[in-house]
Amino acid sequence: xxxxxxxxxxxxxxxxxxxxxxxxxxxxxxxxxxxxxxxxxxxxxxxxxxxxxxxxxxxxxxxxxxxxxxxxxxxxxxxxxxxxxxxxxxxxxxxxxxxxxxxxxxxxxxxxxxxxxxxxxxxxxxxxxxxxxxxxxxxxxxxxxxxxx
Amino acid sequence: xxxxxxxxxxxxxxxxxxxxxxxxxxxxxxxxxxxxxxxxxxxxxxxxxxxxxxxxxxxxxxxxxxxxxxxxxxxxxxxxxxxxxxxxxxxxxxxxxxxxxxxxxxxxxxxxxxxxxxxxxxxxxxxxxxxxxxxxxxxxxxxxxxxxx
DNA sequence: ACTAATTGGTGGACAAAAGCCACCATTTAG
DNA sequence: CTAAATGGTGGCTTTTGTCCACCAATTAGT
Numbered sequence: 001x002x003x004x005x006x007x008x009x010x011x012x013x014x015x016x017x018x019x020x021x022x023x024x025x026x027x028x029x030x031x032x033x034x035x036x037x038x039x040x041x042x043x044x045x046x047x048x049x050x051x052x053x054x055x056x057x058x059x060x061x062x063x064x065x066x067x068x069x070x071x072x073x074x075x076x077x078x079x080x081x082x083x084x085x086x087x088x089x090x091x092x093x094x095x096x097x098x099x100x101x102x103x104x105x106x107x108x109x110x111x112x113x114x115x116x117x118x119x120x121x122x123x124x125x126x127x128x129x130x131x132x133x134x135x136x137x138x139x140x141x142x143x144x145x146x147x148x149x
Numbered sequence: 150x151x152x153x154x155x156x157x158x159x160x161x162x163x164x165x166x167x168x169x170x171x172x173x174x175x176x177x178x179x180x181x182x183x184x185x186x187x188x189x190x191x192x193x194x195x196x197x198x199x200x201x202x203x204x205x206x207x208x209x210x211x212x213x214x215x216x217x218x219x220x221x222x223x224x225x226x227x228x229x230x231x232x233x234x235x236x237x238x239x240x241x242x243x244x245x246x247x248x249x250x251x252x253x254x255x256x257x258x259x260x261x262x263x264x265x266x267x268x269x270x271x272x273x274x275x276x277x278x279x280x281x282x283x284x285x286x287x288x289x290x291x292x293x294x295x296x297x298x
Numbered sequence: 299a300c301t302a303a304t305t306g307g308t309g310g311a312c313a314a315a316a317g318c319c320a321c322c323a324t325t326t327a328g
Numbered sequence: 329c330t331a332a333a334t335g336g337t338g339g340c341t342t343t344t345g346t347c348c349a350c351c352a353a354t355t356a357g358t
Contacts, residue, residue: 001266005278006259012281013262014190015288017166022208035344045163052306059171064345066308088306088353110155113162117150120287128287129154131280132161138269138277139164184315201335210317215337217315237324237335304355315344326333 023112032075035060037105039068040077040094044102049092050083077101172261180224184209186254188217189226189243193251198241199232226250 024034032040042057043049051069055062069092072078077098083089094102117125173183181189191206192198200218204211218241221227226247232238243251266274 001263001274001278003259006262008285009262009266009278009281010255010258012285012288013169013258016284017169018207019288020162020166033343050306051308055306058167060344061346062307063309063347066306068344070308083306086306086354088351090307106159109159109162110152113155113158114150116288117158120290124287124290125150127283129150129157131283131287132158134276134280135165136157136161138273138280139161139168139265141269141273182314199335200337204335211335212318212337212339213316215335219337232335235325235335239336300358302355302357304353306351306353308350310348310350311346312348313344313346315342317340317342319340320338322335322337324334324336326331328329328331 019116020112023115024109032101035064035068036072039065040072040098040102041105043078043092043094044099050089051092052089054092072098168265169261172264173258181250184213184217185221188214189221189247189251190254192227192241192243193248199238200241201238203241221247 038058039054042054046053046057051065052062054060054069055065058065060068069078069080073080075097076095079093079095080090081093083091117128120128187207188203191203195202195206200214201211203209203218204214207214209217218227218229218239222229224246225244228242228244229239230242232240266277269277
């Protein structure tokens with residue numbers, strides 16, 4: 001992989017993450033902060049979510065995650081129960097309200113994606129999707145990182 | 150673009166930005182914060198960089214940007230001069246030191262990209278690059294957003 | 299089986315990052 | 329020629345995140 005190619009990838013990273021970041025900011029209108037949203041979506045994503053997994057996946061300090069979950073719990077978005085296999089660990093479960101919020105967040109996220117993609121004609125949209133799909137597969141392949149669960 | 154495809158894109162956004170974020174965190178070892186690095190690179194990127202452009206492009210509050218630039222100035226990475234065409238505006242220029250730092254940041258960034266891509270064989274690397282390249286072109290096409298300069 | 303080290307989670311104290319608001323100076327619009 | 333808009337700065341607050349100490353449970357060493 002030569003320097004020109006690396007340059008192109010770096011350009012993409014700049015552009016794309018920036019665009020996404022901007023969109024995401026304009027979405028969490030109310031009630032819930034960005035960190036809280038991230039944790040909530042991570043809980044929704046994981047099979048058996050525990051604070052420590054979230055802390056690892058999101059690379060956030062465990063005490064911070066603990067506090068975030070506390071707030072989510074106070075908002076009745078998340079229930080905490082002690083795990084039976086390991087009584088130190090807490091199992092996290094979304095309440096119906098919590099699930100609704102996650103759904104809303106996903107909807108917002110989808111609209112952002114649409115807002116990027118809508119400027120393209122059908123053929124281009126297909127190309128966009130195919131490229132993303134390829135990258136997903138390649139990332140999964142080379143994916144030594146990111147402990148999913 | 151149907152729901153399944155959107156889902157795939159959302160998955161990519163999650164995975165990729167997270168991976169990049171984690172890598173970036175482990176890089177800015179010292180002296181300079183993430184925000185400072187971003188601003189510095191934006192100054193390097195823009196034709197006639199001013200605080201307000203940076204504030205817009207990075208979607209950061211202008212007072213915050215003002216403070217970041219102040220620190221960069223104190224570190225002798227950036228010079229500030231009042232613009233002649235508009236005496237409210239400040240023109241930003243990287244010092245030699247500043248340019249060196251930017252170069253270092255770019256090198257780090259490249260190493261991160263390598264660390265993702267190195268797990269792939271040559272054919273896969275080529276596919277990775279091609280996908281990114283396609284996305285870049287499509288983003289540029291549909292790019293109503295992101296005022297470059 | 300028993301102590302020692304490790305791990306999951308919590309809370310206090312604090313630092314860093316980022317946002318909001320009020321304000322000044324200049325520029326632009328009516 | 330005043331009124332609105334814009335670029336920039338500083339005070340203050342919120343959000344985000346770190347570091348440390350600690351408890352309870354689990355795992356490892358012997």
